[in-house]
Amino acid sequence: MIPLQLTLKNFLSYREATLDFQGLHTACICGANGAGKSSLLEAIAWCLWGQSRAVTEDSLIHAGMRDMRVNFTFQKDDRTYRAIRSRHAGQSSTLEFQIQAESGFRPLTERGMRATQQLINQHLKLDYETFVNSAYLRQGRADEFMLKRPTERKEVLASLLHLDQYEALAEQAKERSREFKGQVDLLTYNWKTLQSQVESQATHATEIANLESAIADLNASQDIARQQLQSWQALRLEQQAQQQQLEWHRTQQHNLTQDYQRGLAEYQSALGRQQEVENLLTQESAIAQAYSQFQYLQSTEESLSQKFAAHTQVQSQLRLLRDTQSEQIQELTNHLNLSLAQLESLNEQAVENQQILSRQPEIEAGCEQLRSARDRLVQLDRLQLQASTLLQRRNQLQSQIDRSQARLAARLEELLATHQQLQASTEQGLSLQQAAAEVTDQIRQLENKRVYQQRVLEKGQERRHFMERLQADQRNYELQLGEILQKLQMLQTQVPELEVQEFPPCPLCDRPLDEHHWNLVLLKHQTKQQEIQDQLWVLREQLVTSEREIQILRSKYRELERELSQLTPALEKRGQLQAHLSVTGEMSQRLQQLSVEAAQIERSLNSGEYALDLQAELQAIDAELQALGYDEKDHALVRGQVDRWRWAEIKQAEIKSIQKRQAQILAQRPEIEAQIHQLQRRLEQLQTSSQLHRQIEALEQQLAELNYSLDEHNQVRSALRQAQSAQLRYQQLQQAKQQYPQLQQTAQELAVRLEVRQQELNNYTQKTQELQQKLLQNPDAVSQIQTLEQQIHHRREQLDEQLAKLGRLQQQQQYLETRQTQLEQLKVQLATSKRQYRVYQELAQAFGKNGLQSLMIENVLPQLEAETNAVLSRLSANQLHVQFVTQKAGRSSKGKIIETLDILIADARGTRPYETYSGGEAFRINFSIRLALAKLLAQRAGTSLQMLIVDEGFGTQDQEGCDRLVAAINAIAPDFACILTITHMPYFKEAFQARIEVTKNSEGSQIVIL
Template identity: 60%
Template sequence: MIPLQLTLKNFLSYRKATLDFSGLHTACICGSNGAGKSSLLEAITWALWGESRVSTEDDVIHAGADEVQVDFTFKNQDVTYRVIRVRRRGGGGVLEFQVQTPTGFRALTERGMRSTQQLIVDYLKLDYETFINSAYLRQGRADEFMLKKPSERKEILAELLKLNQYEVMAEQAKDLSKQFKGQAEQLERDMESHQIQLQQREAIAQAQATLESELRLLQQGQLEETKRLQQLQAMQHQRRTWEQQLTWHRQQYQNLTQDCDRLQQDLAAIQQQQRQLEALLQQEGEISAGYSHFQQLQAQEESLNHKFEAHQAAQEQRRQLERQQQIAIDALNKQLQQAQAQLEALGQQEQEIKQILNQSAEVEAGLAQLQQARIHLTHMDKLQLQVSPLLQRQQQLQNQLERAQARLSARLDELRSSVSQLQAQHQRQPQLQQAVMDVGFQIENLEKKRVRQQRVQEKGLERRSFVERLQENQREYEKQLGELTQKLQMLQTPDAICPLCDRPLDQHHWNRVVQKTQIEQKDIEQQFWIVREQLAACESELQVLRAEYKKLSQELAPYDSLREQRGQLQAQLAATDDAQNRLQQLKVEAVQIERSIQTGDYAGDVQQELWQLEQNLQQLNYDEKNHALARNEVERWRWAEIRQAQIKDAVRRQAQIAARQPELLVQIMGIQRQIEQSQTDSEFSRRIAALDLQIQEIDYNLDRHNTIRKSLRQAQSWQLRYQELCQAQQQYPQLCQRFQELVQVLEVREGDREDQYAQIESVVKQIQTIPDATEEIQTLERQIFDRRTQLDEYLARLGGLQQRSIQLEALQAQYDKQQQKLAETRKKYRVYEELSKAFGKHGIQTYMIENILPQLEAETNSILARLSGNQLHVQFVTQKAGRSGRSSAKKTAKIIDTLDILIADARGTRPYETYSGGEAFRINFAIRLALARLLAQRAGTALQMLIVDEGFGTQDREGCDRLIAAINAIASDFACILTVTHMPSFKEAFQARIEVAKTQDGSQLSLSI
């Protein structure tokens, strides 16, 4: 992977920055501590893998921003790719992967970020862990491998080489071997049980034959009784049929008897009605005479009703005409009153007009004064039109002068405040420099402790996982011990039986079972106590790690606040660099502004124009007060003009009154004549007289009308009796016909009843010919049911035997398959047991480390020779002699696995821990770079890029030169090498430099080649 371009937006300390790697082969990323050097490299890892040093994903977003974006373009195997990663604070993210084509970049992005991330890893053939342990030598991790104990270095090397997958495979193989071992033991137990069951096949066949013989006898007896039952049931069915017929005939006889009784009752009721109708028909003459008198009275009452209606209508018309006549007279009276009121009003107006006309001389004098006042006001209005624009411009110019003075005063206050701030800032510069150095030293110490804390945490997680596995094993051993103890207790009872097959045990087999169980119990107890000892050791180690982690957490509590404090101090320190020059400039500008305000030397054009306007206004000699007095004078004499209009209106109105008064007098006399005529000789009077004559001709008498009404109410009962007579005349013939019909129906019903009685006698005789077999049928049914129950029981037993026989056949086939499976399971158990040993620490892992250490040693010595001038040589020792036991005569020798690092120099061979800081760093760098190359080779990719983010402060001048020489010596092996440092002497050795500076707008980049 070769970087081409990196674009940042709101990433960590950067707001917006772009870095072009074109033309860069060996470059140095330099800048002060906390400026954001390592953030550039973190941006690359975050863009490619979404991983960085921050604890949460939102921490990569710049403070105050809502979104972060990193755009990284790189070349891999001569193909150019581009990765764009975006994340929103508190939300999701976007990941795009593109490849360059002749027409531009083409998207390779897949559905979902996880799929796209896996695609990037597949194209790079490099994951995050391999990258930071190979191409990226991260800050503070150069001595990670060397600081471990010799016994732990193999574990670190195995982690770097990703050999832990073999440990996982070993655990899986071990679990599978246990699983197959348990399966084999279970199969053996199942096969023993199946073998016992298969021995029952002959006894089951004999029992099945006996049951089949007994079933045949029972089925023959059941068939004979069933035939006899069917015959009896047929006879009983015929008897029940005749009994049902008898019941039906008796029901019909009863129904016919009820019909005859009902018909006789109907005949008696009809005879009663006939007698009542005959009595009513005998009174026909009397009823007809009474009904005729009722009709005469009804006709007289109807005639009087017509006269009453005509009389009432005439009376209503007369009342309406009287109301209309009175309304017409009232209207004329109202018109007369209005005309008289108008005549009186005209007289009053005539008196008022005479008073107005008497003021004519006074109005003429006022009009003369009004004309003079208006001439003077017109002159003042012309002057105002000339002066008004000048006054407006004068006000505008004065406002401009005031604003200019306010701006100068505000600028003066701002300059004075800035001067005081810059003076205080300049005085704090030495303190800020010392504070930045102190905070940087504290952060550097805390970063080392953070690295140590991470290693402690990783070690604790690994120990905790191991403890969980041990606890699971401990529970399994406890369960097995409980089962074995229970088995031994069962074997101690008298006449003990085998716990597996439930068969009695003789003395020989009992001894074998007890001995085998005790041996198995001892083996499990030994393994159980081994697990207990391992758990105790792990718990002690975890307590030490917890205490150390807690102590480191307390010590690291101020880390974030110190980093923030360092950033603030660096920003403040950077701001004080040009404070002195800025301070002098501000002081000079403040003196100039103060002098201008005191002398009024500002806005010269405005002041000149304002003076000219004042001269023009003096020449015009316009006074707003005189103008106001002229307006008031005009208003004071306006009454004369109003009075003149009133006099003209009074003359006009006087002429109108003189013409209107004779008209009103004529109108009043006419209205009075109309009122007299309406009361004596009008249309209403004539129509009222005609209605009075019509009322006399109607001749309606109310008393006579009431007498007729009373007589009519008394004779009304004859109408009801006449209606009853008419109904009797119609119903009497119908009743006679109905009586004859009922007599005929009664005769038919009585004949049918006699026929039903004969049928009943016949059916009774037939029933007596067939005896009742209910008890015999019930007895046969009980016998058949009992035999059926016995047959079902025998059939169930026979089915059970047949099912058992089928099961035994299937069990035989299963037994054969289990034999084959047992052989396969035992074979798999042996295979996985061997694999668990092969994949373990003493198997493939040891062989791979032993094979790779010579390559690592050769590569390390090649690099170290360049760094030390062939003065240092590294040797890896993987085994050493130890003591494993003690006896009275001698000690037994034992080989111990280790990974000691011996360094040879001009004074001899000695351990790594005895070397100074500069020499130790060169050794660390050489081993770390050699590991990086090996890891890249194992990942299947070429190491084209190398990033060295290490502290070179431990190197002297000669060590730095050799380190630079070593980097230059291996430069041909890489397409791009980036080093990170804050040392001025170190960065001068590189021609290409990427300068990083912290500003108020975030970190900024500058490239010099």
């Protein structure tokens, strides 16, 4: 992938920015920390793969904006492509993928975003993880691989090579093997249980035959008793029919008695009503006179109500006019008060303005002082402009001289410290050898304990998985047991009564159910309930045992973990001791060289003989500044005078504004006074002679003419309410005249009806007595029926017990036959599970770290070593050489081979571990290995590494190291189409001809190509 153009909109710190990569081969992206250098490369990764260092995509949007967009144009295999990814806050992203044709860019975008992303990965032959581990050397990641322990480096390398998929396969295979191991154990246990149950099958046949004979005898006796019961029940039915007839006659007799009593009450009520009507007719004259008085009061009240309505209307109009008058008076009063306040305010402003105008001479003098100070300030600004260039160069020279002195002092301090360390190390040579042997023996013991700890962990995991399977089986059995208990409850709540001949339908399937099948169903569910309870007891015992084993393994694991905490310090101590021992032989010569170099540096620092050309240029600049005669203190004093007299300029502008305001006040005062006089005249007219005042007086005269009295009206209303009863009495009189003939006729009809009811009642009383005498003559069959039913019930209980026992035996016989079939099936399943268990055990070993993963790493390391040494030779002038060691012999007498990934570095003094090198040398080694890994990952992805991005800190490098690093980048430049280096060091900025300057201001980050 070769970048051509990157366009950003509202991405991180950028608002609008475009970066054109065409013509850039090796370039440096420079700028201050936080300016947005790394954001350019984050934009490329987000545009192509939709991934970045941010937690959420919305956090990539520029602060205060709602959307963002990134366009990235690149070249791959002589074809030009363009990817466009955009996002609106709170919504999903959109992705477009295009290819350049003769007529412009042609879309390749698929229907879905995931399909489009897969298409981009196919064309690039890179995914995001491969990109950040190959083409993009991200900041702070150079030494990630090197800082790991030797045993952990293989894990990091496996992760970079995407070998973790084999680890996942190994875990899956282990899981499946544990599952099949559990199945084998469970099937073995079940096979033994079935084998013991099937052996008892032959003893059930004799018991079943004996029970069938006893059941036949009980059925014959039961048939004889039922025939006798039927004859007595027929006689009982005849007696019940006669009893029902007697009860019907008694009911009829009771109903006729109640009808007769109701008719008698109605006849007496009719006579009473007839008497009341006759009494009302005798009072006809008095009722008519009271009704006439009621009509007179009603007409008088209607006349007074009309006057009340007119009085109310006039009062409402009068109240409305008075409210309107009050509102107009209030409005005029408010306007008058506002005008008076304006006049008072104008008078106060005129007095204040006059006071300020009295200071005009003082302000003019201050303006003259301000003009003089400003002239002096302009003169000093010109001198400062001339001196600023010299001062800036002087500061640069002084900084460079100070850095030279600091480098020499640091080098001297480093030499002295190294001299002391070498001298102390030489004296401790013999004690170091004994300490190294002791540490090596301690490490060997701890390594053995770590292997044992891993076995304890695997055993605990196996027990945990076995417990999870047992818990799942326990939940299933408990669920089945609950269902069986519910079914048993349903069966037992529908047990038939003794006198019923047929059982109700089955509560489970709704089919007809007799006694025999009901007992079979009940026995089947009870047997199954017992079996599940037995299984639950076994599972609970296994769970308790497994929990105890896990507790023991957990305590053992924690104990080993505490002991293994000493392994890392021991390994570090061994590496330090070996590093000291490896350089003990060269100490004398190195000490002499350090002494000579330290003496030279100390003489230079004491005499000041360093950076002589810079010191000479500094003296010349000091002479020029002295001749120029610029003084920063005078400049600051003049600035203070300008600030101090600036008040006069402000006051002068204020006086001009006040003069205009004073003229306006003098012009406004007569207008406001005239307005006040007019408002006072209008207010007086509204209160005495306005049209509204005349309307109010007319309405008051109209109220006097109505002469309405509320007390008189209330007295008439009270008298009218008291006379309401006269109207009611008059209406009752009219109704009585109409009802009197009808009441006479009703009383006569009720008397005739009473005579008919009395005759019917006498007839039913005679028939009831005849039926009672007939029932007393028949014999009672109830005692005989009860005796026979008790005998039948007792035989039925015996029969039920025998049938239940027979059903249990038959069901057990069927169950054992089923168990025989299951036993054969279990043999086949057990053989299959054992075979699968062995297969997945072998797969787990093959996919594990010591299988395919280890083999693939062994195949990759020679290529990685060759690529690393090719780069490292350029960075170290062929002084350093890297070697990867994957196996080493153990310390034990058996000579066991230990898997590791040690990094040995060979230089002019010999071969030693990576951990013994200083910061600058370690960085060169890190960079070489990281670049070799990048090439290796790109080749494994099926693409060539045409673009390299180095986002690393180079602060650990001295000037010589930086020169070699720049030379190495230039040396590998022919292998890449584009190399981008991110740094903020000034020396690196000057080392590249093409620079991309990134700055940040209030408008966001900006890009300039130099």
